[in-house]
Amino acid sequence: MRYSAFSIFRNALSGNLTWKSQWRKPEPKPHYDVIIVGGGGHGLAAAYYLAKEFGIRNVAVLEKGYLGSGNVGRNTTIVRSNYMLAGNEPFYEFSMKLWEGLEQELNYNVMLSQRGVIMLYHSDGQRDAYIRRGNAMWMEGVAAELIERDALKKMIPFLNYDNARYPILGGLLQRRAGTARHDAVAWGYARGADRHGVDVIEHCEVTAIRRDGGRVTGVETTRGFIGCGKLALAAAGNSSQVGQMADLKLPLESYVLQAFVTEGLKPCIDHVIVYGGGHFYISQSDKGGLVFGGAIDGYSSYAQRGNLATAEHVMEEGVSMIPGLSRVRVLRSWAGIMDMSMDGSPIVDRTPIDNLYVNAGWCYGGFKATPASGYCFAHLIARNDAHPVARPFRLDRFARGYAIDEAGVGPQPNLH
Ligand SMILES: Cc1cc2nc3c(=O)[nH]c(=O)nc-3n(C[C@H](O)[C@H](O)[C@H](O)COP(=O)(O)OP(=O)(O)OC[C@H]3O[C@@H](n4cnc5c(N)ncnc54)[C@H](O)[C@@H]3O)c2cc1C
Numbered sequence: 494m495r496y497s498a499f500s501i502f503r504n505a506l507s508g509n510l511t512w513k514s515q516w517r518k519p520e521p522k523p524h525y526d527v528i529i530v531g532g533g534g535h536g537l538a539a540a541y542y543l544a545k546e547f548g549i550r551n552v553a554v555l556e557k558g559y560l561g562s563g564n565v566g567r568n569t570t571i572v573r574s575n576y577m578l579a580g581n582e583p584f585y586e587f588s589m590k591l592w593e594g595l596e597q598e599l600n601y602n603v604m605l606s607q608r609g610v611i612m613l614y615h616s617d618g619q620r621d622a623y624i625r626r627g628n629a630m631w632m633e634g635v636a637a638e639l640i641e642r643d644a645l646k647k648m649i650p651f652l653n654y655d656n657a658r659y660p661i662l663g664g665l666l667q668r669r670a671g672t673a674r675h676d677a678v679a680w681g682y683a684r685g686a687d688r689h690g691v692d693v694i695e696h697c698e699v700t701a702i703r704r705d706g707g708r709v710t711g712v713e714t715t716r717g718f719i720g721c722g723k724l725a726l727a728a729a730g731n732s733s734q735v736g737q738m739a740d741l742k743l744p745l746e747s748y749v750l751q752a753f754v755t756e757g758l759k760p761c762i763d764h765v766i767v768y769g770g771g772h773f774y775i776s777q778s779d780k781g782g783l784v785f786g787g788a789i790d791g792y793s794s795y796a797q798r799g800n801l802a803t804a805e806h807v808m809e810e811g812v813s814m815i816p817g818l819s820r821v822r823v824l825r826s827w828a829g830i831m832d833m834s835m836d837g838s839p840i841v842d843r844t845p846i847d848n849l850y851v852n853a854g855w856c857y858g859g860f861k862a863t864p865a866s867g868y869c870f871a872h873l874i875a876r877n878d879a880h881p882v883a884r885p886f887r888l889d890r891f892a893r894g895y896a897i898d899e900a901g902v903g904p905q906p907n908l909h
Pocket residue numbers: 530531532533534535536555556557558561562563564565566567568569570571572697698699700727728729730731735750751752786827828829830831855856857858859860861862
């Protein structure tokens with residue numbers, strides 16, 4: 494069923510009783526050409542592009558929970574391509590361009606809102622670093638603007654410019670960046686993949702990977718054994734655990750990251766604002782809630798809930814940037830498991846096992862990457878060759894000394 498104004502009208506006339514399910518609920522087949530482990534944004538996008546762009550349709554996505562139960566439905570929805578390093582910027586800009594056409598591509602409203610992302614700076618040194626980053630973006634053909642303090646005051650008057658621990662001197666703005674509705678992205682890709690013949694199988698946990706010599710032959714699941722020609726891992730925060738099933742030791746650590754939503758307010762925050770004096774970012778959802786988050790909790794964990802000390806720290810940062818926030822009530826909070834890599838950049842690569850592929854290490858920035866990650870992973874699986882923009886994301890780059898350390902902090906997941 495295609496969605497259109499006409500389909501809304503027609504269904505309204507029949508009492509909205511004839512809408513069809515967005516995707517089927519298929520029983521697992523005994524064998525697939527490709528199995529993707531993980532029905533998050535990246536797994537579903539990879540399945541969609543495998544079927545649509547590369548003509549491989551005998552594909553299953555196995556998800557242990559329900560679609561959207563992982564990080565794809567837990568993030569703070571920010572999409573941007575304001576990276577500095579040559580290893581990152583072309584990839585994220587490729588993703589941004591895919592975002593810009595995604596609603597037409599999927600025939601699905603993912604509520605992309607290009608409201609602009611502004612990253613604040615608080616010292617002359619930080620301004621210089623942002624100028625450098627803006628110039629690096631321009632070198633890749635991506636527009637960036639440095640907004641000086643007076644102009645910023647007109648644009649965002651409610652920030653605490655003078656009295657905060659770190660006075661606000663200006664910001665680096667990417668106007669094309671913004672937000673998208675996170676779970677709609679999972680649903681849109683699931684529906685698109687399903688329409689191209691992919692089996693999206695929920696409540697099907699992979700518990701072991703079966704091998705014969707140097708090749709994967711299939712996976713044991715909570716719904717029985719399923720054979721495959723190729724196995725692709727897109728398990729985000731659980732990547733280390735799933736990799737271990739094939740004796741694959743990944744350079745990842747899993748940490749918790751929390752998100753918070755306040756009561757609904759009238760429109761008051763027009764942009765995504767990122768505090769440069771700490772780690773805090775905020776935007777306003779279409780329902781009016783302020784959506785915000787900060788840094789990861791400071792210890793490894795597989796729990797999808799965080800601790801109060803980090804919550805308090807995030808609120809403090811928020812209030813020091815926007816004092817008015819202290820009057821707003823937080824309604825909900827939750828957490829996701831971050832697959833933190835040792836340089837803060839992802840891994841999209843083949844593995845030492847011939848027909849096993851891995852997509853992981855997205856840290857807390859993988860939502861914006863969803864379309865490009867899916868596309869490049871599909872390219873890799875179909876052709877056994879990395880897509881040009883994803884070529885730097887090699888699994889062996891740490892051993893070879895080609896880390897992509899955007900934050901310049903070394904192998905310190907808590908600092909990326
Ligand atoms: C609080 C928070 C805020 C964030 N904010 C942003 C942001 O603003 N912008 C941004 O770009 N990124 C953000 N991120 C990061 C982003 O959400 C993730 O990097 C990205 O969603 C990870 O890819 P995914 O969608 O495929 O992950 P997931 O949705 O987690 O998908 C992985 C799936 O694998 C499944 N799985 C795991 N093990 C198995 C198994 N054994 N068998 C079957 N299935 C399995 C899981 O259930 C899960 O559904 C944030 C994350 C969090 C938690």
